[in-house]
Amino acid sequence: MNGQPTALEAIVAFVDERVGLKQIQAKMLNEPVPGGSRWAYIFGSCLLFIFIMQAVTGVLLMFYYVPSADHAYASTQYILHEVDYGWFLLSYHFWGSSAMVMMVFAHMSQVFLWGAYKKPREMIWLVGLALFGIVMAFGFTGYLLPWDQRAYWATTVGVEIMDKTPVVGDFMARFLKGGPTPGQMTLSRFFVIHVMVLPAALMGLAGLHLFLFRKAGPAGPFRGTHAELKAKTDYFFPRQIWKDIVAMSAVFITVCSLAFIEPVVLLEEATPDPGEYHPEPEWYFLFLFQLLRLKIFSGEFGQFLGAIALPGAFMALLAALPFIDRSPERNIFKRPVALVGWLIVMISIVIFTVSAIINREFLD
Amino acid sequence: MQPQLKSKVRCTDREVGEVTRVIMDPLSLQISHIVVGGNGAGGPERQVPASTIQRVTDGLVELRAPSSELESFPAFKRDEYVTIHEVEIAHLEEHVHVESGEVLVPVPELERNVKRRAFFANFTHSIGILIGLPLAYPVLRYLMKPMYAPLDNGWIKIGNANKIKTDDVGVQFKYKKKVKEAFMPEAEVDKNVWILKASPDTLEKVYKGKDMDFQDQTGRVIWTNKRDVPYVVFSGKCPHLGCGYKWRSHKVLGQVFLCPCHLSIYDATGKVLDGPAPRPLDALPIRVGPSGEIQIIDMEFKAGTRSQTRIV
Numbered sequence: 001m002n003g004q005p006t007a008l009e010a011i012v013a014f015v016d017e018r019v020g021l022k023q024i025q026a027k028m029l030n031e032p033v034p035g036g037s038r039w040a041y042i043f044g045s046c047l048l049f050i051f052i053m054q055a056v057t058g059v060l061l062m063f064y065y066v067p068s069a070d071h072a073y074a075s076t077q078y079i080l081h082e083v084d085y086g087w088f089l090l091s092y093h094f095w096g097s098s099a100m101v102m103m104v105f106a107h108m109s110q111v112f113l114w115g116a117y118k119k120p121r122e123m124i125w126l127v128g129l130a131l132f133g134i135v136m137a138f139g140f141t142g143y144l145l146p147w148d149q150r151a152y153w154a155t156t157v158g159v160e161i162m163d164k165t166p167v168v169g170d171f172m173a174r175f176l177k178g179g180p181t182p183g184q185m186t187l188s189r190f191f192v193i194h195v196m197v198l199p200a201a202l203m204g205l206a207g208l209h210l211f212l213f214r215k216a217g218p219a220g221p222f223r224g225t226h227a228e229l230k231a232k233t234d235y236f237f238p239r240q241i242w243k244d245i246v247a248m249s250a251v252f253i254t255v256c257s258l259a260f261i262e263p264v265v266l267l268e269e270a271t272p273d274p275g276e277y278h279p280e281p282e283w284y285f286l287f288l289f290q291l292l293r294l295k296i297f298s299g300e301f302g303q304f305l306g307a308i309a310l311p312g313a314f315m316a317l318l319a320a321l322p323f324i325d326r327s328p329e330r331n332i333f334k335r336p337v338a339l340v341g342w343l344i345v346m347i348s349i350v351i352f353t354v355s356a357i358i359n360r361e362f363l364d
Numbered sequence: 365m366q367p368q369l370k371s372k373v374r375c376t377d378r379e380v381g382e383v384t385r386v387i388m389d390p391l392s393l394q395i396s397h398i399v400v401g402g403n404g405a406g407g408p409e410r411q412v413p414a415s416t417i418q419r420v421t422d423g424l425v426e427l428r429a430p431s432s433e434l435e436s437f438p439a440f441k442r443d444e445y446v447t448i449h450e451v452e453i454a455h456l457e458e459h460v461h462v463e464s465g466e467v468l469v470p471v472p473e474l475e476r477n478v479k480r481r482a483f484f485a486n487f488t489h490s491i492g493i494l495i496g497l498p499l500a501y502p503v504l505r506y507l508m509k510p511m512y513a514p515l516d517n518g519w520i521k522i523g524n525a526n527k528i529k530t531d532d533v534g535v536q537f538k539y540k541k542k543v544k545e546a547f548m549p550e551a552e553v554d555k556n557v558w559i560l561k562a563s564p565d566t567l568e569k570v571y572k573g574k575d576m577d578f579q580d581q582t583g584r585v586i587w588t589n590k591r592d593v594p595y596v597v598f599s600g601k602c603p604h605l606g607c608g609y610k611w612r613s614h615k616v617l618g619q620v621f622l623c624p625c626h627l628s629i630y631d632a633t634g635k636v637l638d639g640p641a642p643r644p645l646d647a648l649p650i651r652v653g654p655s656g657e658i659q660i661i662d663m664e665f666k667a668g669t670r671s672q673t674r675i676v
Contacts, residue, residue: 023449030451032390069548153607157625160605160667170666174511180675181664184545185510217454230391235451273538273554273600274608278624292605293626298640300670303604359627 029237034220036232037240040114041218043107045244046251048206050100053252054138055199057093065145067191069184072147073269080264091259097139099255101284104135112342115330116219122322124212127205129319134202136284141194143282144187152270153279155182155190161292161307169308181272222330278360287352290359366395367417367425368464373400374424375431383425384409386462387445393459398425399440408439423464510546515581515674517661525595525656528561532632534611534621535559536600541662556600557648557660558611558621560632563594569633570596570647578649578661581674587649587661596634597650597660604628604641606667621645642670 005013016022033041064083066075079086108128111117117125144155159182163173178185220229234240267277281289288311291297297306325338332339371383385399398417401409416437418428448456522539537559540552562570571591578587598621602609607625614620614629617637621630629638634645649661664676 026446026450027452030446032451032453034391069545070551157605157607163666164668171511175507178510179513179545183543184548214452215454226391230389233390271554273556279607280625289626292640295640298642300642300668303640303642303668 029235029241031214031218031236032233033218033236033240034233035224035229036234037236037243038221039243039247040110041240042244042247043103043110044213046247047100047103047107049248050096050103050251050255051202051206053255054093054096054100057089057096058195060089061093062195067145067187069147069187069270072145072187073266076146076148077266080266087263088259091263092255094264095255095258095262097142098258098283099251100135101139103251104132108132109342109346112338113332114219114222115332115335115338117322118325118328118330119322121212121216121219124209124216125322126319127209127212129315131202131205131209133315134198134205138194138198138202139282139284141190141198144182144190145194146264146266147187147270148266149268149270149274149277150266150280152182152272153274153277154281154285155186157279157289158281158285159186164304164308166304166308182270219330222332280356280360283353286356287349290352290356293359365420366461367398367414367420368423369462370464371420371423371425373398373412373427375427375429375434377430380427380431380434383462385440386460387411388448388456388460390451390453390456393453393456395462400434400437401440407435410434410437411440412437515663515676517580517586519651519659520662521657521659522557523658525559525561525652525658528559528595531561531563532566533560533619534598534632535561536611537597537658555662556608558598558600558609558645559650559658560596560598561594562596562632566633567591567594567596569635576647578663579674587651589647589649593650593652595650595652595658597648597658598634598645599648599664601646601664601667602628602641603643603646603665603667604639609645642668643672646672 012021061079064075064079064086066072076090079090081087111125111128140155140158144151159173159176162176163169165172174180176186176189177183178189224232268275280286288307291310292303292306294306297303325335327335329335367383367386369383369386373380373382381400381402383398384401386395387397387399388394389396395414397411397413399409400412412427412434416427416429417425419426448460520539520541522537527537528535535558536556538554538556541555542550543553544550560566571589573591575591576589577585578589580586600608602623602625604623604626607623609621609623609628609630612620612622614622617629617631619632620637621632621634622628623639623641627639628636628641630641630645631637634647636644646663646665648663651659653659662676663674666673666675
């Protein structure tokens with residue numbers, strides 16, 4: 001050390017003096033994690049990682065994709081069969097969306113089981129629910145874009161379901177379809193929602209989510225005395241970031257593997273005649289699809305009950321949760337209603353999804 | 365009151381220096397230690413727990429220990445701490461009051477005598493609303509342009525009735541429909557309907573003794589299916605949620621129309637036998653020429669409702 005800063009150090013110092021990078025970096029990384037870093041806290045970071053990868057692959061897909069009824073299918077096939085590594089990027093984007101949904105369920109479950117939605121974190125939970133809605137909307141709108149039979153019919157049925165919303169249903173359905181039946185206008189609308197509206201909304205709300213999270217601070221474990229928590233506390237960097245990066249790598253490897261093993265294959269081009277195709281939504285909507293087959297959800301009212309009222313009431317219950325459940329107790333083993341409720345919801349989703357898959361065999 | 369920085373520190377017997385630093389507990393957000401230094405002896409600064417503080421007054425911190433005990437407190441090690449600006453602990457800064465008194469900056473001269481601040485604030489909001497409000501209607505109209513397309517009542521040739529050999533069996537007729545959507549070139553889409561050569565019995569069940577009227581959007585009758593024409597055509601769209609159904613044999617119910625989506629089942633007359641569908645299959649206007657040529661008006665009705673609402 002001769003005391004003279006190197007050129008690089010001088011540049012860093014120059015920028016830091018004007019931007020305050022070191023302080024920002026310190027603030028980002030030096031966040032105490034009460035009770036210490038844990039594998040249970042990886043889900044939020046993983047979601048951010050998956051979103052970034054979806055954004056990158058999505059932008060790349062748009063270099064070739066054309067959102068028009070007479071070119072969407074052909075351009076998607078071109079990406080799959082002609083463009084170098086197009087099949088990989090499209091398949092990554094496809095499986096990435098499933099990873100996103102899985103991770104959202106894991107993240108929400110963790111927050112729910114840890115009681116981390118309770119005071120003073122109600123706002124984080126509410127913004128998180130809005131983000132959940134955005135992720136599902138991403139899946140729904142993206143599904144149409146390849147313009148094959150699978151895409152067309154999932155959208156046809158999905159929009160018919162929205163149509164059942166009282167008062168505004170007809171307007172909403174026509175607004176989304178851009179007319180009475182799915183066509184070019186629908187594709188244009190889904191495209192702009194998928195690539196502009198939802199990403200902007202997600203980035204804004206995810207920013208707010210993180211800001212509120214930093215404002216309230218991490219909730220930490222649901223048991224342990226003050227002294228125990230303090231003894232185990234570490235900073236976000238390096239231990240938590242290490243766990244996060246390991247999890248992100250696992251997600252990356254899994255999604256890549258799925259893209260290799262099960263690359264996207266399109267069906268016939270979209271048309272209002274389903275031919276031999278049996279319409280079915282993406283797997284994470286299967287439970288809802290199967291639910292609507294039940295006898296109790298038959299008829300006009302039954303359908304409203306199953307397609308609108310039940311999911312609507314469930315979301316409303318989730319939104320009201322931090323205001324209903326005001327006890328400060330966070331230990332899941334001392335919250336039997338919450339634990340049993342979570343189990344029932346998860347088991348029902350699994351049962352309905354599996355029975356939808358079993359039902360496939362009886363259709364041919 | 366929190367111990368102030370630069371306050372003198374006095375033990376039970378004598379003054380030992382001043383508060384050089386304050387250490388906060390990151391969980392309780394309270395002061396856990398003060399650092400005592402500057403006693404002139406050149407010794408290390410000492411880290412004194414807050415529990416040792418007897419009393420805090422303006423500019424003075426009194427400890428409940430004699431000065432001889434000061435040496436027994438651990439020496440302060442700067443490396444083991446970061447400043448509160450280098451770490452993000454929620455609400456920590458709200459609990460820090462270690463400066464003696466408020467730290468102020470002057471309000472600019474021009475701002476000191478401004479009245480009507482509320483007026484200016486409201487004025488700003490009003491301008492914002494005046495910019496946004498007139499845009500709302502044009503934007504809504506802009507987005508709504510294609511939503512309510514007029515109904516098309518043209519007849520479409522879809523095939524010949526001599527293709528149907530057996531009575532009361534669903535036969536699918538596929539046809540191309542020309543669509544011209546907004547700026548797009550005219551295109552043909554594949555569609556299908558199911559046609560039944562109905563036995564008198566079935567015909568009676570479909571028409572229930574009455575001719576069937578079809579209306580345009582104004583409610584004017586544009587066509588009437590006569591109850592004695594033995595051909596019945598059903599829209600290919602399932603009245604449950606709009607999928608395409610098939611003519612299939614069912615283990616219990618025999619030959620039926622079955623929708624693979626949500627498993628609605630209809631008999632040959634279109635009546636719901638099982639599943640979630642809220643109404644029978646939708647019969648369409650049909651015209652059969654002398655040579656057996658079939659023409660229909662392509663109509664679609666909203667799915668999922670008990671009554672028919674025509675949308676195409």
